[in-house]
Amino acid sequence: MKSVVIQQPEVLVIEDRPVPQPQAGEVRLRVESAGICGSDVHIYRGHNPFAKYPRVIGHEFFGRIDAVGEGVDASRVGQRVVGDPVVSCGHCYPCSVGRPNVCTSLQVIGVHRDGGFSEYITLPAKNAHIVPDSIPDREATMIEPFTIAANICSQMNPGPLDVALVYGAGPMGLTSIQALRGVYGVKEIIVADRIDERLAMAKENGADRVINNTDIDLTAELAKLGIRPTLIIDAACHPSILPEAIGLASPAARIGIMGFSSDPCVINQQGITSKELSIYSSRLNSNRFPMVIDWMKSKKIHPEKLITHQFDYAQVIEAMEIFEKDPKFCCKVLLKF
Incomplete structure (x- = not known):
């Protein structure tokens, strides 16, 4: 072979x-x-x-x-x-x-x-x-990537009251956007990325608002728009993101980290406890394949x-x-x- x-x-x-x-x-x-x-x-x-x-x-x-x-x-x-x-x-x-x-x-x-x-x-x-016959071969190959989104979302428990911010419109971000929109029905999805073409993909996959944060202070931009995210997914995995996310999150928000970075970041404990934020990390998937197969069967993604x-x-x-x-x-x- x-x-x-x-x-x-x-x-x-x-x-x-x-x-x-x-x-x-x-x-x-x-x-x-x-x-x-x-x-x-x-x-x-x-x-x-x-x-x-x-x-x-x-x-x-x-x-x-x-x-x-x-x-x-x-x-x-x-x-x-x-x-x-x-x-x-x-x-x-x-x-x-x-x-x-x-x-x-x-x-x-x-x-x-x-x-x-x-x-x-x-x-x-x-x-x-x-894999049921109703799922074509090409789409079946995509089940594993969606289990990554399923894993973080299952921990964070999104819902219709949530305003979600997703950092990164690469494959992890896009699968998360589809899940947040098609499966969990969150109220609003904002996506931040530094590539306009990726942001266009985010819109096509269910984002309501996109922000190119190459030269924009994201915290100031969201404040200007009156947005306090209640659910934040870091699908870009840069060490600067978590401190920023803690600062701009709504009280009682949940923050999910999807990737690996060995670089250190400095966070403020008061920023977490004063708003009683929940921070989740996610690696691979924990038995999420049946869940994603069901999502595909029902055309939620x-x-x-x-x-x-x-x-x-x-x-x-x-x-x-x-x-x-x-x-x-x-x-x-x-x-x-």
């Missing part, structure tokens, strides 16, 4: 590898399509501290089960499925309280173990979620709006460079296998 392998930072090759055999409790997928995420590019560039090399990347993947291991019902062969990349132990404290995404022995497919940029992949049977490019897997370097270097017009890139 052909597999996309990062042998070491900046060295990507397409290798011939043996087709893997599913172990007990596993299924094997014939991968049909996979999505490129920023974390894939980070592994390629050597900027992901969790990755070990060599590594087959890819944690957004869809295909059909073509073999099962011992203990797995043979009737699963032929099922259309999408893979949850979160592989957890099932018995540590986080797992026991429904937080497998921060399992003490967490393995992420495509990061800690080989991923879906390959013609075949094996994974635990419980991680292979059936529209993943096709985010797919801007598609390539054959043999063009993976070109695809990743477009994803990395064309933020104005590129959102989600799919690879066909």
Whole structure:
């Protein structure tokens, strides 16, 4: 089989590898399509501290089960499925309280173990979620990105009284906007980004108001508009955002942080406690695949709006460079296998 392998930072090759055999409790997928995420590019560039090399990347993947291991019902062969990349132990404290995404022995497919940029992949049977026929293949590949939005929203519990501010109109921000609008029905969605084309995407995906904050003081702009956000999602993940969000949030607001930054930021404790703010962090997803599949079935979200490019897997370097270097017009890139 052909597999996309990062042998070491900046060295990507397409290798011939043996087709893997599913172990007990596993299924094997014939991968049909996979999505490129920023974390894939980070592994390629050597900027992901969790990755070990060599590594087959890819944690957004869809295909059909073509073999099962011992203990797995043979009737699963032929099922259309999408893979949850979160592989957890099932018995540590986080797992026991429904937080497998921060399992003490967490393995992420495509990061800690080989991923879906390959013609075949094996994974635990419980991680292979059936995709209804009503969801097209391309959209099925987008289930995993929407689980990231589902995870943060499930923690923050948005509702029709909320005025939401989303920092960043990249894929994480856009999936969050769609969820806030189509699933949770928030009162108003404001989006801040520094790229006009991304802000246009935000409008297309459900934002009510967009602000290019390249040269604008966002706090002053929102004050001028009389807006005090009650729910803030940081999908841009810059260390300057959290202190600003704390300052402009409404009393009793919730703030959600979606990404990783190792750079320090300075926050004011009084700013948090005086308004009794709740701050949430979110990593990957905690069993959100059934939720997102239901969203797609009921047309509450529209993943096709985010797919801007598609390539054959043999063009993976070109695809990743477009994803990395064309933020104005590129959102989600799919690879066909």
